[in-house]
Amino acid sequence: xxxxxxxxxxxxxxxxxxxxxxxxxxxxxxxxxxxxxxxxxxxxxxxxxxxxxxxxxxxxxxxxxxxxxxxxxxxxxxxxxxxxxxxxxxxxxxxxxxxxxxxxxxxxxxxxxxxxxxxxxxxxxxxxxxxxxxxxxxxxxxxxxxxxxxxxxxxxxxxxxxxxxxxxxxxxxxxxxxxxxxxxxxxxxxxxxxxxxxxxxxxxxxxxxxxxxxxxxxxxxxxxxxxxxxxxxxxxxxxxxxxxxxxxxxxxxxxxxxxxxxxxxxxxxxxxxxxxxxxxxxxxxxxxxxxxxxxxxxxxxxxx
Amino acid sequence: xxxxxxxxxxxxxxxxxxxxxxxxxxxxxxxxxxxxxxxxxxxxxxxxxxxxxxxxxxxxxxxxxxxxxxxxxxxxxxxxxxxxxxxxxxxxxxxxxxxxxxxxxxxxxxxxxxxxxxxxxxxxxxxxxxxxxxxxxxxxxxxxxxxxxxxxxxxxxxxxxxxxxxxxxxxxxxxxxxxxxxxxxxxxxxxxxxxxxxxxxxxxxxxxxxxxxxxxxxxxxxxxxxxxxxxxxxxxxxxxxxxxxxxxxxxxxxxxxxxxxx
Amino acid sequence: xxxxxxxxxxxxxxxxxxxxxxxxxxxxxxxxxxxxxxxxxxxxxxxxxxxxxxxxxxxxxxxxxxxxxxxxxxxxxxxxxxxxxxxxxxxxxxxxxxxxxxxxxxxxxxxxxxxxxxxxxxxxxxxxxxxxxxxxxxxxxxxxxxxxxxxxxxxxxxxxxxxxxxxxxxxxxxxxxxxxxxxxxxxxxxxxxxxxxxxxxxxxxxxxxxxxxxxxxxxxxxxxxxxxxxxxxxxxxxxxxxxxxxxxxxxxxxxxxxxxxxxxxxxxxxxxxxxxxxxxxxxxxxxxxxxxxxxxxxxxxxxxxxxxxxxxx
Numbered sequence: 109x110x111x112x113x114x115x116x117x118x119x120x121x122x123x124x125x126x127x128x129x130x131x132x133x134x135x136x137x138x139x140x141x142x143x144x145x146x147x148x149x150x151x152x153x154x155x156x157x158x159x160x161x162x163x164x165x166x167x168x169x170x171x172x173x174x175x176x177x178x179x180x181x182x183x184x185x186x187x188x189x190x191x192x193x194x195x196x197x198x199x200x201x202x203x204x205x206x207x208x209x210x211x212x213x214x215x216x217x218x219x220x221x222x223x224x225x226x227x228x229x230x231x232x233x234x235x236x237x238x239x240x241x242x243x244x245x246x247x248x249x250x251x252x253x254x255x256x257x258x259x260x261x262x263x264x265x266x267x268x269x270x271x272x273x274x275x276x277x278x279x280x281x282x283x284x285x286x287x288x289x290x291x292x293x294x295x296x297x298x299x300x301x302x303x304x305x306x307x308x309x310x311x312x313x314x315x316x317x318x319x320x321x322x323x324x325x326x327x328x329x330x331x332x333x334x335x336x337x338x339x340x341x342x343x344x345x346x347x348x349x350x351x352x353x354x355x356x357x358x359x360x361x362x363x364x365x366x367x368x369x370x371x372x373x374x375x376x377x378x379x380x381x382x383x384x385x386x387x388x389x390x391x392x393x394x395x396x397x398x399x400x401x402x403x404x405x406x407x408x409x410x411x412x
Numbered sequence: 413x414x415x416x417x418x419x420x421x422x423x424x425x426x427x428x429x430x431x432x433x434x435x436x437x438x439x440x441x442x443x444x445x446x447x448x449x450x451x452x453x454x455x456x457x458x459x460x461x462x463x464x465x466x467x468x469x470x471x472x473x474x475x476x477x478x479x480x481x482x483x484x485x486x487x488x489x490x491x492x493x494x495x496x497x498x499x500x501x502x503x504x505x506x507x508x509x510x511x512x513x514x515x516x517x518x519x520x521x522x523x524x525x526x527x528x529x530x531x532x533x534x535x536x537x538x539x540x541x542x543x544x545x546x547x548x549x550x551x552x553x554x555x556x557x558x559x560x561x562x563x564x565x566x567x568x569x570x571x572x573x574x575x576x577x578x579x580x581x582x583x584x585x586x587x588x589x590x591x592x593x594x595x596x597x598x599x600x601x602x603x604x605x606x607x608x609x610x611x612x613x614x615x616x617x618x619x620x621x622x623x624x625x626x627x628x629x630x631x632x633x634x635x636x637x638x639x640x641x642x643x644x645x646x647x648x649x650x651x652x653x654x655x656x657x658x659x660x661x662x663x664x665x666x667x668x669x670x671x672x673x674x
Numbered sequence: 675x676x677x678x679x680x681x682x683x684x685x686x687x688x689x690x691x692x693x694x695x696x697x698x699x700x701x702x703x704x705x706x707x708x709x710x711x712x713x714x715x716x717x718x719x720x721x722x723x724x725x726x727x728x729x730x731x732x733x734x735x736x737x738x739x740x741x742x743x744x745x746x747x748x749x750x751x752x753x754x755x756x757x758x759x760x761x762x763x764x765x766x767x768x769x770x771x772x773x774x775x776x777x778x779x780x781x782x783x784x785x786x787x788x789x790x791x792x793x794x795x796x797x798x799x800x801x802x803x804x805x806x807x808x809x810x811x812x813x814x815x816x817x818x819x820x821x822x823x824x825x826x827x828x829x830x831x832x833x834x835x836x837x838x839x840x841x842x843x844x845x846x847x848x849x850x851x852x853x854x855x856x857x858x859x860x861x862x863x864x865x866x867x868x869x870x871x872x873x874x875x876x877x878x879x880x881x882x883x884x885x886x887x888x889x890x891x892x893x894x895x896x897x898x899x900x901x902x903x904x905x906x907x908x909x910x911x912x913x914x915x916x917x918x919x920x921x922x923x924x925x926x927x928x929x930x931x932x933x934x935x936x937x938x939x940x941x942x943x944x945x946x947x948x949x950x951x952x953x954x955x956x957x958x959x960x961x962x963x964x965x966x967x968x969x970x971x972x973x974x975x976x977x978x979x980x981x982x983x984x985x986x987x
Contacts, residue, residue: 146783203964213729214967216783217924220731220917221967224960232953340913344794347787382802389791396780396788465872495874507869509862520862524874526855530883533854534847545855588874 113254118377119370124261124330126369127268131323132346133353133361134275135196135316141292141356142312144212148219149199151343152226153192153317157324158241158334159234160188165242175245181329185267188321196317197310205306223340230336238335241328264326271319272362278315279358288312292356341385345372348392354405363403416479418443418592418623419464424473426459426647433459434470434647441592441625441640443479446618448626448634450658451644452667457627458504460644461594464625465501466491477592496524498591502581502598504627510570514561514580515552517569521587522548548587555583559613575606582613592623599633611637635659643667682932683849687842694831704830705946707902710837711895713938716922717844717931718891723920724929725852726884727864729786732793733919735773736889738800738911740766740896745813745906746806755819755901759894766893767886774885778878793916801908812907816900826901833902840898841935844891849931851887860884861929914956921959924966927976936974 132154139147161184168180176184203222207215249258279285290298291308299305327342328334349368353360368388375387395402417440426434434456441447449457462468464475466489475486477497486494500521508517526548532541556562559579564572569580578598585593599607607630614624614637628634634641634655641658643651645667651658658664690710694703719733743762747753753761777788800807807813818826819836826832851857863870863877871877900906922941926933941962945955966973 144783146787206968210967210971212782214971216729216786217920218964218967220920221960221963224917224956225964226960228954228957228960232957344787344790348791351784351787383798386795386798389795392791393777393788396784397776400780400784467868467872490876491868491871492874492876495872501872503869507866509865509869511865512858512861516858516861520858520870520873520875523855523859528855530851530856530887533851533856541854548855584873 110254114377115374116253116255118373120255120257120261120373122370122373122376123366124264124369125327125372126349126366127264128323128327128330128365129342129346129349129369130362130365131268131271131319131326132343133349133365134272134358135320136347136350137353137355137358137361138288138312138316140350141358142288142295142309143204143208143215145204145215145219146347147204147316148216148343149222149226150196150316150320151339151341151346152223152230153196153199153339154320154324154327154343154346155334155336155339156195156226156230157188157192157321158328158338159230159239159324160191160321161185161325161328162234162239162241162334164188169242174242176242177245181244181263181325185322185325188325189318190321192321192324193314193318196313196320200310200313205309227336227339234336236336238333241332241334243329243332260330264330267322267326271322275315275319275358284308284311345388348388348395350402351392352395352402354402357402357404360402360404367403416443417441418477418479419625420474420476420483421464422474422476424460424463424470424475426456426463426468426470432647434463436473437644437647437649438473439642439649439652441623443623444618444621445639446614446624446626446637447640447642448628448638449642449644450628450631450634454646455644456647457644458596459647461501461596461625461627464494465499465594466494495588498589499594500585500588500590500592501594502578502585502596504596504600506574506577506581508569508577508581508584511568513566513568514556514572515565517580518552518555518583518587519548521584522551524588551587552583555586559583574601575603578602578606578610586617590622592625593617594625596627597629598626599628599630607633683842683845687838687845690838690841691835694834700830703834705943707830707834707837709939709942710834710841711899712919712922712942713935714837714841714844714895714898715892715919716926716934716938717841717848718888718895719919720888720923720926720929720931720934721848721851721891722884722888723923724927724934725857725860725864726881727860728881728884729782729789730885730888731786731790731913731916731920732796733789733888733892734911734913734915735793735796736766736770736892737896737899737915738796738906738908739769739889740893741900741906741910742800742807742813742896743893744897744900745816748816748901749813755817755897758901759897762897763890763893766896767890770885770889770892771882774882778881778885790913790916793913797908797911797913800911807908810908812905814905816904816906818904819901828904830902833898837898840894844894845931845935852929852931856880856883918959921963923973924963925973927973930973930975933973933975 132150135150136147139145164184164187165176165180168176199222203218204215207218244260249256279288287298287303287308290301290303291305295305345368346365349364350361352368353362353364368391371391372384372387376384419441422438423436424434425432425436437460449460451457459468463470464486466486470487476483477486477499478484484497509520526544528541528544532538556565559582561576561579561583564576569577572580582598599610602610611633617624626638638655641652641655642649643658643664650663650667651661693706715737719730722728722730740762743765744758747758747761748755773792777785780788801810859870859875859880862873863875863880867877918941922937923934925941926937945952
């Protein structure tokens with residue numbers, strides 16, 4: 109492999125995982141934009157999405173280890189999206205909503221608690237070991253420009269692009285999106301204008317968690333394994349992506365996700381994969397230091 | 413004014429994005445006087461205070477503090493550095509430490525006048541820390557008596573009435589032995605009786621040589637106590653002078669009193 | 675001034691000191707020594723989170739730095755434990771200040787995530803710097819402490835006493851700190867940073883002080899841990915350890931010295947009592963955090979001022 113090929117290959121691999129980060133980052137950024145909470149449990153919702161998919165695939169796979177058809181994968185994505193959305197909704201309703209007026213710190217600590225509960229519940233149900241996720245049947249791959257392209261990568265790009273465009277449309281072109289933006293700007297004023305703030309927050313959790321669920325299934329199928337620990341690290345990276353793009357900013361989360369994936373892919377190719385995880389945290393620290401509002405974020409004033 | 417100026421603003425300008433909150437505001441505050449800044453809502457009064465106390469940094473202009481020989485520039489200094497130079501302030505929407513008691517709140521005011529560090533807290537046998545904490549305690553006690561809040565010493569600040577909170581905040585600012593006091597609407601929300609007490613108190617402070625810069629809405633407070641009045645409107649100074657002169661100024665009547673007369 | 679709240683100290687520590695004379699088996703003594711270690715860590719984190727209000731999610735990193743510093747000094751330079759102890763504390767304190775410098779201006783929830791990131795970076799670095807840290811296998815053969823000819827050895831009893839002594843010292847220092855000029859400034863800054871700044875408090879400096887003190891306490895705990903175990907490995911300093919220590923501080927009540935100790939004792943001994951439910955341990959931690967924030971956010975011994983306010987109205 110020539111240097112150029114290695115570069116392109118890492119670029120492609122990085123962008124693929126970056127698309128997944130972007131899907132998860134959207135949930136962080138939407139929730140933060142609306143209630144200024146770092147939803148620490150969001151990474152777990154992503155991970156549980158993967159397990160939802162896994163359970164569904166288990167029903168369809170003729171024997172363990174068999175591949176799944178594209179139809180089953182699509183069904184898995186839908187089930188995971190629905191399941192994760194519902195889970196996110198329930199978490200907000202039962203854990204965060206009672207603390208809406210409490211100090212931010214209480215909500216953040218609660219979120220850490222929720223994250224622990226979800227992680228360990230999954231561990232108790234599915235076990236602590238890596239679980240094998242069936243791969244896509246008849247998924248071809250091709251070599252072009254000396255780079256190995258797989259159909260799964262194409263699928264990840266297609267699905268995430270579709271969802272991101274859809275979300276963009278919802279937020280900027282529909283009445284629902286308008287209420288969401290209104291609540292993000294000034295919840296009190298929005299309420300006075302007759303917008304049900306609680307409903308908008310609930311919908312935000314539904315959408316954000318659903319996207320994370322889809323990301324989970326894609327992640328699982330792409331890497332062929334899933335573990336109850338995966339949510340924590342991937343979630344943190346997605347959060348980094350959201351901060352990188354400018355937290356609270358939806359296009360920012362997409363750009364941040366892709367960029368972080370890229371940096372990580374190149375870092376893994378040229379440094380060593382052990383240091384891969386340091387890259388994400390290093391980026392996080394650097395962004396917060398140099399440009400805390402992120403790449404696309406607006407200046408955030410002191411909300412007194 | 414022939415007196416020596418303590419605070420000197422020269423062409424101070426502050427913008428927020430496209431909005432100019434202060435445009436080229438200049439005036440002086442003489443030592444030992446009470447100067448009031450008045451103006452309608454949104455005139456830029458609190459922004460002015462934030463620029464002086466270092467909470468905001470003006471884009472242009474100079475702010476000098478101190479007597480001629482030892483004048484420091486305040487622009488670019490952090491709030492804590494400015495507090496150290498001898499400027500204390502209160503806030504329009506009272507910012508007490510609600511969880512802490514009245515006494516503790518006032519003790520935090522003595523922070524700039526004391527020096528005990530980490531080691532003094534750990535090493536209990538240094539005389540300095542001991543004397544210092546006695547001095548601070550004494551100071552807080554005297555201020556509480558003077559402002560008639562000594563009975564509330566152990567109450568958390570949150571639990572006090574509005575008027576009481578204003579007095580605690582004033583005591584906290586005074587506990588730092590400032591050369592100059594910035595008061596942001598100290599009479600807001602006070603009863604008639606409390607208001608009269610405040611005016612008497614401000615006059616007494618001036619007698620003791622303290623310089624006061626006051627933002628106030630209520631003309632019944634401003635006019636009797638002020639030596640000098642500065643009028644802001646839409647971020648610009650439209651007039652300054654003695655209370656009597658300002659009251660007769662046509663532009664002021666139009667911009668401010670005219671509105672009030674409606 | 676707040677009432678003297680230190681009268682509990684002499685009695686408590688006296689009782690703790692004589693505990694090992696009762697017929698406990700060596701496993702039980704070991705559990706007690708561990709509880710004391712966690713109590714020490716909880717006191718240190720309490721300075722950062724409870725006193726200064728900085729939500730720190732990477733505290734285990736300072737514990738790790740202390741432990742590795744002690745191991746390194748002992749194995750490579752042959753220093754005895756009693757020199758390693760203060761040096762490790764100083765190294766961890768300095769590391770806490772240095773890692774704090776760049777991020778101290780970041781506020782609230784961002785700070786929480788950045789400190790978490792730093793915690794992970796420290797762990798990854800330790801795992802990958804094989805020549806100095808032994809990589810994932812860690813360092814082995816760290817010398818036990820000696821007093822004259824007496825070697826602490828592998829029995830937990832002497833470590834228990836050592837930890838209890840350090841705990842007593844730290845608790846005494848913490849309660850003095852809280853009522854000192856600096857402690858008052860921390861409390862003010864925690865509530866309203868802007869107002870604190872306008873009162874002449876250099877909040878950056880104050881925050882770094884809190885990090886330094888907290889880091890030093892963790893370093894001290896780390897070096898005792900290293901000397902007691904004889905080995906250090908990176909997995910002892912997982913994110914979960916940071917969260918566990920945080921849970922202890924929160925359970926006890928942010929800012930309360932007594933609370934941090936009681937919280938640590940409860941949360942380190944309960945799992946041992948419920949050994950058959952060991953798999954549920956982290957689940958219980960999570961649930962506890964959620965329930966506490968809902969029902970009693972001020973913890974067991976948290977600022978009673980919340981209650982006082984309710985009664986005053």
